[in-house]
Amino acid sequence: xxxxxxxxxxxxxxxxxxxxxxxxxxxxxxxxNRLFATCNDxxxxxxxxxxxxxxxxxxxxxxxxxxxxxxxGWVAWALNPTGSGMVGAxxxxxxxxxxxxxxxxxxxxxxxxxxxxxxxAFETWGLEAEEDAGGVMTVFAMLKLPSGVTRMNxxxxxxxxxxxxxxxxxxxxxxNLNAKGTLDxxxxxxxxxxxxxxxxxxIHGILNAVxxxxxxxxxxxxxxxxxxxxxxxPAWFYLHVLCQxxxxxxxxxxxxxGLNLGxxxxxxxxxxxxxxxxxxxxxxxxxxxxxxxxxxxxxxYRVYWNLYHHVVGMAIILLGIINVFRGLQILNPAQKWKxxxxxxLCFLGGIxxxxxxxxxIIARRRKSDGSTKQYNGSGATNDxxxxxxxxxx
Ligand SMILES: *[C@@H]1O[C@H](CO)[C@@H](O)[C@H](O)[C@H]1NC(C)=O
Ligand SMILES: *[C@@H]1O[C@H](CO)[C@@H](O)[C@H](O)[C@H]1NC(C)=O
Ligand SMILES: *[C@@H]1O[C@H](CO)[C@@H](O)[C@H](O)[C@H]1NC(C)=O
Numbered sequence: 001x002x003x004x005x006x007x008x009x010x011x012x013x014x015x016x017x018x019x020x021x022x023x024x025x026x027x028x029x030x031x032x033n034r035l036f037a038t039c040n041d042x043x044x045x046x047x048x049x050x051x052x053x054x055x056x057x058x059x060x061x062x063x064x065x066x067x068x069x070x071x072x073g074w075v076a077w078a079l080n081p082t083g084s085g086m087v088g089a090x091x092x093x094x095x096x097x098x099x100x101x102x103x104x105x106x107x108x109x110x111x112x113x114x115x116x117x118x119x120x121a122f123e124t125w126g127l128e129a130e131e132d133a134g135g136v137m138t139v140f141a142m143l144k145l146p147s148g149v150t151r152m153n154x155x156x157x158x159x160x161x162x163x164x165x166x167x168x169x170x171x172x173x174x175x176n177l178n179a180k181g182t183l184d185x186x187x188x189x190x191x192x193x194x195x196x197x198x199x200x201x202x203i204h205g206i207l208n209a210v211x212x213x214x215x216x217x218x219x220x221x222x223x224x225x226x227x228x229x230x231x232x233x234p235a236w237f238y239l240h241v242l243c244q245x246x247x248x249x250x251x252x253x254x255x256x257x258g259l260n261l262g263x264x265x266x267x268x269x270x271x272x273x274x275x276x277x278x279x280x281x282x283x284x285x286x287x288x289x290x291x292x293x294x295x296x297x298x299x300x301y302r303v304y305w306n307l308y309h310h311v312v313g314m315a316i317i318l319l320g321i322i323n324v325f326r327g328l329q330i331l332n333p334a335q336k337w338k339x340x341x342x343x344x345l346c347f348l349g350g351i352x353x354x355x356x357x358x359x360x361i362i363a364r365r366r367k368s369d370g371s372t373k374q375y376n377g378s379g380a381t382n383d384x385x386x387x388x389x390x391x392x393x
Pocket of ligand 1: 054057059144
């Protein structure tokens, strides 16, 4: 058991999908030395829009960059002068012809369902589509906007494949449905669409990352290692309980918000994340309840209770960390938040490593001290026991 925690920590860190550092639009460059005055990272689908607006002749020149949902798929960007989202979208779509060549075509989308290429409400020219080695597509277009109109709804989308030069249906995940907003070609602001529940999602994310993902592991580290230092005798226990109780309270609050979000989310369900969350709640509640059923220190069943407490505790910590990463994947916040959480985990992992080694050394030293002074009083024996006990759990 001594090295299990350590092993699991390192295993977990190895298994984590290392985050790819997302490119922000300002570092994107284009063929033919094309340059644009402004760029915005769009909130969903890893897309970005670059543009130059010439007020003198109300011409908008754009480059829309996004990875199709599968390699060989399509990407689309649209202005919607009559509505928001797909219906009414005047779209420029980059896709593959049946021959395999990449083209950009315009689509006047008047309804959900199959679409055919057609002229759109704006005069367009300079349509081009490109693909880089990583499969990320770029669509170039120039559009003549109605003069004086500088703010319009925009929408964008990515899809998996095309057949006979027509885009096939895209997914309908949260990101796909929310890939819309407004574009102000003059102020340089484009919004990725109002997401009314974003704040709630963020609160859920922060509460649960801090509780399941940070406080509970810290509480476990306290119990496991501070115990070894005799001088911290009852303090470690109260610290451990305090840490886990605060973690549990925050965790359950965040869990409730999460369940509420899930019930309000129509069509899109994150089943695994939800089930892991429910399992976590149940195990954590069991753990808290079991505290009151703890046999006395010298009771013969206490050793089983200890075993149960450690196994369930370990399971909660592992599931908690896994579910925090699942949540991060769903919420998809700025990369720095994922990085920050990984840094915290590495830090806790490092502390675990140092404490594991330290307590091991202390235990050895006391043991050898104990064996040379066996004849001298009971002090040495006590020391020895106080260190060995936590290490043998
Ligand atoms: C508007 O001006 C830009 C250069 O500033 C030019 O590239 C574009 O062709 C012009 N558009 C029209 C419709 O004349
Ligand atoms: C786009 O489709 C709508 C609905 O079918 C139609 O009213 C509109 O005239 C079309 N726009 C163009 C530019 O063809
Ligand atoms: C044990 O050893 C210490 C010094 O190492 C000494 O002060 C103490 O009196 C000894 N105790 C007994 C019971 O011999």
